[in-house]
Amino acid sequence: xxxxxxxxxxxxxxxxxxxxxxxxxxxxIARKEGVYNPEVKYGDVPVIVGAGFxxxxxxxxxxxxSVGEKRIVEIEPKKAFGERREDLIKLIxxxxxxxxxxDVKVGDFVSVNGIAGRVLSINAGRVRVDFNHPLAGxxxxxxxxxxxxxxxxxxxxxxxxxxxxxxxESIASVKIDGETAEIETKDIQxxxxxxxxxxxxxxxxxxxxxxxxxxxxxxxxxxSKS
Amino acid sequence: xxxxxxxxxxxxxxxxxxxxxxxxxxxxIARKEGVYNPEVKYGDVPVIVGAGFxxxxxxxxxxxxSVGEKRIVEIEPKKAFGERREDLIKLIxxxxxxxxxxDVKVGDFVSVNGIAGRVLSINAGRVRVDFNHPLAGxxxxxxxxxxxxxxxxxxxxxxxxxxxxxxxESIASVKIDGETAEIETKDIQxxxxxxxxxxxxxxxxxxxxxxxxxxxxxxxxxxSKS
Numbered sequence: 001x002x003x004x005x006x007x008x009x010x011x012x013x014x015x016x017x018x019x020x021x022x023x024x025x026x027x028x029i030a031r032k033e034g035v036y037n038p039e040v041k042y043g044d045v046p047v048i049v050g051a052g053f054x055x056x057x058x059x060x061x062x063x064x065x066s067v068g069e070k071r072i073v074e075i076e077p078k079k080a081f082g083e084r085r086e087d088l089i090k091l092i093x094x095x096x097x098x099x100x101x102x103d104v105k106v107g108d109f110v111s112v113n114g115i116a117g118r119v120l121s122i123n124a125g126r127v128r129v130d131f132n133h134p135l136a137g138x139x140x141x142x143x144x145x146x147x148x149x150x151x152x153x154x155x156x157x158x159x160x161x162x163x164x165x166x167x168x169e170s171i172a173s174v175k176i177d178g179e180t181a182e183i184e185t186k187d188i189q190x191x192x193x194x195x196x197x198x199x200x201x202x203x204x205x206x207x208x209x210x211x212x213x214x215x216x217x218x219x220x221x222x223x224s225k226s
Numbered sequence: 227x228x229x230x231x232x233x234x235x236x237x238x239x240x241x242x243x244x245x246x247x248x249x250x251x252x253x254x255i256a257r258k259e260g261v262y263n264p265e266v267k268y269g270d271v272p273v274i275v276g277a278g279f280x281x282x283x284x285x286x287x288x289x290x291x292s293v294g295e296k297r298i299v300e301i302e303p304k305k306a307f308g309e310r311r312e313d314l315i316k317l318i319x320x321x322x323x324x325x326x327x328x329d330v331k332v333g334d335f336v337s338v339n340g341i342a343g344r345v346l347s348i349n350a351g352r353v354r355v356d357f358n359h360p361l362a363g364x365x366x367x368x369x370x371x372x373x374x375x376x377x378x379x380x381x382x383x384x385x386x387x388x389x390x391x392x393x394x395e396s397i398a399s400v401k402i403d404g405e406t407a408e409i410e411t412k413d414i415q416x417x418x419x420x421x422x423x424x425x426x427x428x429x430x431x432x433x434x435x436x437x438x439x440x441x442x443x444x445x446x447x448x449x450s451k452s
Contacts, residue, residue: 182441192415195442203446215408215441216421220429 001062003050004205006150006159009062010044016074016139041166044147046159048205053163055080058142070145077137084137090117094125156206157181164197165190179210186217227288229276230431232376232385235288236270242300242365267392270373272385274431279389281306284368296371303363310363316343320351382432383407390423391416405436412443 001007012033013023021035027042047053049062057075065071077083092112097104104110104127108119117129150156157174161167161183167190175182181202190198199212227233238259239249247261253268273279275288283301291297303309318338323330330336330353334345343355376382383400387393387409393416401408407428416424425438 184439189418189421195415195444199444210446211443213410213441213443215439217437217439218421218425220436 001049001065001067001146001149003063005049006156006205007047007049007062007067008044008147008150008159009047009054009144010147011058011142011144014141014143015135016141022135022140046163048159048201051201051205055140057140058144061142061144062146065144065146067146067149070143073142073144075140075142077139080138080140081133081135082137084132088131089120090129090131092127092129094122094127097127153181153206153208157183157202157209160198160201160205164201165194176209179208180213181206181209181211182213182215184215184217186219189216190214227275227291227293227372227375229289231275232382232431233273233275233288233293234270234373234376234385235273235280235370236373237284237368237370240367240369241361242367248361248366272389274385274427277427277431281366283366284370287368287370288372291370291372293372293375296369299368299370301366301368303365306364306366307359307361308363310358314357315346316355316357318353318355320348320353323353379407379432379434383409383428383435386424386427386431390427391420402435405434406439407432407435407437408439408441410441410443412445415442416440 010025011023012021012026012029014021021030021033024030024033024035025042025045027036030036030040030042045054047059047062050059052059054062055075057079058073060079061071061073061075090112094104096112097110102110104119104122106119106121110117110119110129112129112131115131117131118134120128120130122128150159153176154174157176158169158172161172161174167185171185171188173184175184183198195214202209202212236251237249238247238252238255240247247256247259250256250259250261251268251271253262256262256266256268271280273285273288276285278285280288281301283305284299286305287297287299287301316338320330322338323336328336330345330348332345332347336343336345336355338355338357341357343357344360346354346356348354376385379402380400383402384395384398387398387400393411397411397414399410401410409424421440428435428438
């Protein structure tokens with residue numbers, strides 16, 4: 001593939017050391033492997049090759065693959081979720097958590113100033129929290145397949161919508177009119193941040209589109225007549 | 227006029243007792259009377275008669291007036307900003323303000339749980355705050371004129387946009403297509419709350435519109451190519 005190609009991929013991601021699955025796109029495999037999570041929306045994942053939609057090591061592998069090809073790719077930590085950094089382990093007074101009425105126990109995931117960390121130990125009122133990504137320092141093994149490529153402008157926009165907001169054709173409809181892409185949703189409003197990401201990605205990776213129009217349609221119901 | 231008519235009005239609102247102007251729509255009069263505020267957007271104000279866009283006493287007066295007519299209307303407190311209520315004067319420990327690093331002085335306007343109040347006195351660490359509307363208990367005198375009526379659907383929607391978001395035709399454009407009104411803005415996103423108000427008001431007061439479409443258009447600039 002080439003940088004900028006729009007593809008849908010499926011994968012099983014495992015931690016090399018333990019063989020544990022940490023991410024999988026297929027519901028069937030998730031169930032079979034006993035890692036099914038009802039809150040996850042399974043299915044092939046849209047990726048713009050080389051655009052940072054996936055970790056660097058996987059992005060590089062995709063560039064060397066073709067549509068329909070399946071590979072097993074080993075990825076070293078620095079091309080996955082980074083090396084573990086000792087300076088990301090912090091000591092926090094237990095009183096900080098008490099102030100927020102949070103009861104901490106070893107192993108808990110906590111959020112401090114919006115950053116997630118895991119409690120390693122609690123001693124003499126001091127809590128050691130590890131703010132490294134849970135997969136930092138781990139070599140990973142991906143079994144990845146490029147299921148299909150999309151080249152149609154409208155399909156590319158659906159791929160971007162799916163990536164940033166999990167919207168599919170049942171919720172959002174896309175119309176292309178010359179250099180304008182109209183993205184229409186019913187009764188829902190995308191967050192400003194999500195729109196920014198969608199717009200930025202469209203302008204960067206779909207050269208033929210120079211204008212993006214977000215439309216939200218609201219219909220009068222019997223209720224709103226009162 | 228009749229309930230549901232869309233009009234633009236101008237007014238000068240005075241406190242009866244003191245003659246003080248508390249609200250005025252004309253920049254010229256504001257300057258002449260020495261109450262000009264550079265942060266206020268002056269100009270005629272859109273009103274749907276009887277829809278609560280203005281205080282009840284003024285709404286009632288508008289129903290009795292015709293387009294082009296000017297009246298001086300005296301409004302008693304209960305049809306203006308309500309009677310003063312002693313139970314809206316609260317004692318708050320000064321420590322509550324100190325906790326938020328707020329230094330209170332007599333006469334200050336403060337915000338407590340999102341409600342604005344005025345500090346009446348501070349004694350022995352207790353702050354007396356008056357949460358009555360500053361115009362509660364006041365009789366008012368409005369000099370009001372109905373400048374024009376709008377009957378065109380599109381103009382009615384512009385009136386609603388102006389009322390809820392101060393958007394005018396330079397920022398928002400309205401298109402009517404059958405029973406659908408499309409409201410298009412460039413590079414800006416209306417808050418969800420504002421949209422709800424606009425939609426609700428359109429469906430309630432413009433019977434011919436059954437569908438509202440909000441569109442935001444974003445154009446690619448040289449910057450967004452990077």
